[in-house]
Amino acid sequence: MTGADASSAFRAAQRAAGVVAAKHRGDLAGAEALLAAFPDEATRTRGFQILAELALTLVKDATGQTMDELVQELSLQLAAATLPGGSGNR
Known part of the structure; x- marks a missing residue:
């Protein structure tokens, strides 16, 4: 990866972190605006x-x-969330 790519x-x-933060503080319009600001789907x-790798690394270290x-636990939680009566959108 070149310096520009990095x-x-x-x-x-x-x-991406801004999108998550905006969503969690209830600023859905801000989250949508940040999502729209990505130049393309690949960059998004x-x-x-x-962001996911960094977050998982923080949890791993903690x-x-x-x-x-961690990935196994996350996969199980995602599967449970998709089942009827699951926790859904956290």
Whole structure:
């Protein structure tokens, strides 16, 4: 990855974090505006992928779990959320 690519990926991850923060503070219009500000779907996807990896790394470091354990737990929680009566949109 070139310096320009890394910088673009970093900005995309920051924007993705902004989307999450806006949503959690109830600013849905702000979250939508940030989503619309991504130049394309590939950049949006890369930004959220980097954000997810960083977030999982923070949890891994805080809990001592392996990344595989965290991903397995996350997968189980996602599956449970999609079942009828599951927690749905947290």
